[in-house]
Amino acid sequence: MIVDNKMIKYIKNCCLLLALSLVSCSDYLEENIYGEPLLESFYKTPVDAEQAVIAAYTPMREMYGRENFGASTSNDLLFGDIGTDDILKGGARASDGAQLYEKELYNLTSSNASAENIWKINFKGIYFSNLVLEKVPNIVFEDEVRKKEIIAEAYFLRAYYYFDLVNTFGGVPLITEPLEVGEYNVPRTTQDAIYTLIEDDLKAAIPNLPSRFDKGADYLGHADKGAALGLMMRVSLYQNKMGQVKTYGDQLFSLSYELEDDYSSIFNSVGEWGSGSIFEVNYTTSADNLGGRMPHMMAPRSKGGIGFGQVKEDLRNEFEVNDPRLDASFYNVTGGYGTEWFVKKYAIAPYTDYAKPSVGGKGNTANNIRIIRLSDAYLMYAEAIYNTDPTTAVTYVNKVRKRARGTNPVTVVPDLAATLSGQPLLDAIYHERRVELAGEGFRFHDLIRTNRAETILASLGFQKNKHEIMPIPLSQISLSQGVLTQNNY
Structure with missing residues (x-):
């Protein structure tokens, strides 16, 4: 690291x-x-x-x-x-994390x-x-x-x-x-x-801002040009300013980013600041209080964690058959509570290559937080142009799907048809965001900004014009x- x-x-x-x-x-x-x-x-x-x-x-x-x-x-x-519809509060009981339980029930x-x-x-x-x-x-x-x-x-x-x-x-x-x-x-x-x-x-x-590709390793963790462009894409997307998403996406894609070959490596220590990483928050276990707490928060209680943020079946069912990202994103530990499925993207050994902390206790892990990734930027870009340039939008979605497929046959996470357009293409982009970015904290905001929250979350207690x-x-x-x-x- x-x-x-x-x-x-x-x-x-x-x-x-x-x-x-x-x-x-x-x-x-x-x-x-x-x-x-x-x-x-x-x-x-x-x-x-x-x-x-x-x-x-x-x-x-x-x-x-x-x-x-x-x-x-x-x-x-x-x-x-x-x-x-992605994440359950978890924990040991309803009163465990009362502030989270309020959100779960709206x-x-x-x-x-x-x-x-x-x-x-x-x-x-x-x-x-x-x-x-x-x-x-x-x-x-x-x-x-x-x-x-x-x-x-x-x-x-x-x-x-x-x-x-x-x-x-x-x-x-x-x-x-x-x-x-x-x-x-x-x-x-x-x-x-x-x-x-x-x-x-x-x-x-x-x-x-310089590009991190023009700086040394000691610059990692500072905001650079790519981070600012990626954040501007997200800011524009959340306001439905799709022209701006394209403008800043074009600038971002001119930099030296590339999708990593192996999706499963991204959230391991070997994947920190990889070729597709646009911005991360750095952590280290070399001193107390300089580590991150998320793996401890999200680990099973039977493994010494707190058990928050468990994965719902609805999200697991969103993945296509044999999509390698399913196993790369989640793991199962029986414990008699919640869904018993946990986010692997923020986990320590044996579920990732991040070692158990040796300094500062369980909540002092070395896992960097991935804030902006290239695949997210590709999907934001595709969403921005799906109605004006569907062919290019399909190309960017297929970049993400091809990486997800890896060395598997083309029948696994197959490419979208080049002729796909309109609402079916938009739905395909929404699907891809949900599975590619599963467990990374985007679902609620994606549902709000696309005006789908009432339809999808009303049964969970969400009220339009209030809970946004x-x-x-x-x-x-x-x-x-x-x-x-x-x-x-």
Whole structure:
């Protein structure tokens, strides 16, 4: 596994610096505030800038990581897709993970712990990103190219965090600079305004980000041009801006990405940052709290895990006969609860080649989180052009199906007919997304954005015009003294 040791060092150093600099004045009895000199002396050098941008990545890691148990139940792998026809809450009993059970039943409350984590962690990321965007332009660099890259990474990160927020809550407060005391109560803006900011940030990032293929291994984990283009494709798709999906897809496909030959290798350690990997969140077990928690969350209880996020039969039945991706995606462990089927994509030995953690306990695994993959981009592109250029759309879907087939006969996951078009082609693309990306946290959002959620999820409790987004955390409404307004809950 490739580990960015510089990133690890920066994370630890910068978190310490920021923690000291952000302590409230009221925590000190002395007139001289220890945090003040540090804040004044920071953001002065290129090294400070590097540390600041690495700090802006830490909330992204926190959402799947060892250091925050609640956050690791709150990402799209669990909270996102629980309640769909793909994923069952699991656990030991209904009260195990009550916040997830609320999502499964669509009985969501404004005190849901996962919703609160999504709010807090993403706004923390926005704050750190805004610090970089405000402070780094004033720092003198000998390497002006790297300065532009750091600023571009911060634009990418702010877009990333806001994208999670807008998909979870709809319109949220739009904050583009670090707030001072007395400025914290910012009302919600519209969903469209948030999307405009996200697009503007990515447009600012793309020209100044390098491709990871032009950098060394120690750059892996930083946002690069491919990551920004891939995220822009997703942002455009979720708004049904299909022309934009094509435009940014064309730019992405001009880079050096290729589908890996073996689908089953992608979610093993040997598959990290493979030729088809566009963006990942790095983890390592070399130190406590630098690992990820998802394999522990999603492993069977009989194997020392928590058993959340079990695979429903409906999803397993979606796979075509002999599709190798079925065995590559799931595994079965009998345990007398739930479906007894688990997501292999985030697992440790013996189900993948990731070793059992030797440092930091069970929840400190080395599995990187795959955020954007080339096959996802191919399928987004195909969906964007299916009605205007069905022949090319079929070509891109068949790229994904051919890789899935591997060395098997052409009768296994056979190519779509070159003449396929219209609704049958769109349905084929929807099918391909569901099986290719199974267990990766896209199902709920795919159903929402394609207006299929009511038809498919109503029997599970989903209500149209309500459950597309989550309730604003009551704690945040209370802190705002009513400035924040609630969704339809």
